[in-house]
Amino acid sequence: MSQTVARAIDIISFVSVRHRTLGQIAEHLGVHKSTALRLLQTLEEGGFVRRVPGGAYGMGFQLIALGQLALDQVEARSLAHPILHELSEKYGHTVHLGELAGDQVVYVDKIDGRGTVAMGSRIGLPAQAHTAAVAKVILAYQDEKTRARILEGAALTRFTPTTITDADALEADLALTRERGWAEDDGEHEDYINCLALPVFDARGRVTHGISITALRAVAPLAELRAHVDDFREAAHQISKNLGWGGDAYGRR
């Protein structure tokens, strides 16, 4: 809609990867250096980019400040964090909190487990709708219409042999999720990682959040995670209560 703003945003994401010089940025945008310079000057004034020693541009501190502020505004976070922390401590696994926002599930909290390896998830980034257990569990509990709308935007890209790439199979997986009360990710995004996720209910009994427990298959295969599902559910239940939910452990009111 607005070319200028789109370019400014492009600059920020370009610069977020690594520091860039004016020339590189201008070339990336396909505009004259003077044009890029004026955009950068405005962004710098706002603290969105900054000049690093050497003259290149990098992300500004205002981004950090706004990110923290935005994070603080995620109410569920503060209500869930202590419980998630406890869970992570107890089992040593990585724990996520996902929130449904618009048409995607976003990670809003993450507690790294012991001996964590590189994992794609990051607070603030959206989860893959068809592979991430948190996404699947939240999706499973949405009404038909919402689910269809979200899945429409999902590409069902194959990442591993177990990735569900068929829409009907995914629907079946979601039905199973509803039935047993939790979702699983059987190495569907990374071969060697599996997760188990449970729904969190809000004050109106809707599922707007989910928690997931992530572990290396070699450390804790799905079977082991399943063995602790009652304990995990207890944590999810606790968070639900913190969100003002008055139902029982099975999601009924």
Next chain:
Amino acid sequence: MSQTVARAIDIISFVSVRHRTLGQIAEHLGVHKSTALRLLQTLEEGGFVRRVPGGAYGMGFQLIALGQLALDQVEARSLAHPILHELSEKYGHTVHLGELAGDQVVYVDKIDGRGTVAMGSRIGLPAQAHTAAVAKVILAYQDEKTRARILEGAALTRFTPTTITDADALEADLALTRERGWAEDDGEHEDYINCLALPVFDARGRVTHGISITALRAVAPLAELRAHVDDFREAAHQISKNLGWGGDAYGRR
């Protein structure tokens, strides 16, 4: 420089305070609603703002993601965090890590102490140059020219009776800081809060970072903080070593 980008930035900070409707945003900018809408649509596409249930606009999740990314790029953070955490655990006070970036000192890490009260500092926000102990300690160790440049941009606003509002007095305070090796904030920003800060040396022996220990005067007055200064210095020293510094505990090489 670029009106459009400036407006986009204005929108983000306006929306960061609380959710706003299109009308409010347009009025705030002093532009027609259709203009504001087009800016918002572009920002939404980039994830910088999002529509919240009800139709209003709020901060987008991309801000969280970028903020986290920017934070991860602050190298000193990961090197200092464990040490700061330990310090905070041991004394129960709030601990900050400040970094000199351009012409201001920015908080890049913060560990809340036990029984923390509201404090203005936030990760990503700049520290007051003339009151915050972290800012003063970093400033004290800059060369004449840098110090002058930074102080030029500082307003020396009075917040409390002890705030140093005179440039000469501030220079004297900084000289004292250099001499004894630490800076103090004797309720200069908030009456009831005092801090003690120490310099962190980088690989080239320059002070680009500082750590501060903050406490309620009622809990731990300056005299008590001073009693532990050797311990605090040990932590600062440890961080310096992590940054590749090879000097001794007094900042000499």
Next chain:
DNA sequence: ACTCCTCGTTGCAAATGTCGCAATAGCTAT
């Protein structure tokens, strides 16, 4: 020490993108 590059920065006229208007569409509450 000098020249040759490259990079960032500024003034200016052309033109592209943006702006406000007015009309349309969606929504809520009366």
Next chain:
DNA sequence: ATAGCTATTGCGACATTTGCAACGAGGAGT
């Protein structure tokens, strides 16, 4: 149903932005 609100789209006028060219600063190589 209707009034009154907010959000959204098409379009012509024009203000903002754009690319150019020229300048200054800094570094590398001779």
